[in-house]
Amino acid sequence: NAGVTQTPKFRILKIGQSMTLQCTQDMNHNYMYWYRQDPGMGLKLIYYSVGAGITDKGEVPNGYNVSRSTTEDFPLRLELAAPSQTSVYFCASSIAGESTDTQYFGPGTRLTVL
């Protein structure tokens, strides 16, 4: 199993541009998550999904959109990129939403908005 994969690894955007961060998991997990991590900070939940067709906002959803058309894929869309969105983005998945479930993280996408 590849686990959780993310593309691209790095990206530089200009202010106002848009892009989609890709996330795929091959573990047949129902739950998927998007986090951002600013330097020296913890992880902030952007959006999460409990299954195909179902998404919900996390702590910091503004400026982002998600979709979940399949169990495997959970892309994150940035519209009108702003410097405040410069961060490292992690996608994660878990079997279910049980409180003891392990979240498996992808390698991250480092995004810079100039």
Next chain:
Amino acid sequence: QKEVEQNSGPLSVPEGAIASLNCTYSDRGSQSFFWYRQYSGKSPELIMFIYSNGDKEDGRFTAQLNKASQYVSLLIRDSQPSDSATYLCAVTADDKIIFGKGTRLHILP
């Protein structure tokens, strides 16, 4: 606002000694508590989780939970240079997991 607090460090510990990492949380309803290790430039990986008061041991790692004091800790025995990393405390709240900012641990050879 539900919060998880950690000392950002860096915490410097001699090789072979015990490293003690601490975390407090604000939501009394939190049920599960996690410790993740994150090497620089890498993604977090789960080390341990605990959901009952008391101690839970796994190899050189021991997680300790005190729900009355809203306090969770991680002890690392016989610290190794490879333990140098940032340790993130995470707590469940309202079906989500809230992460602390992490404590940087530096093991001195």
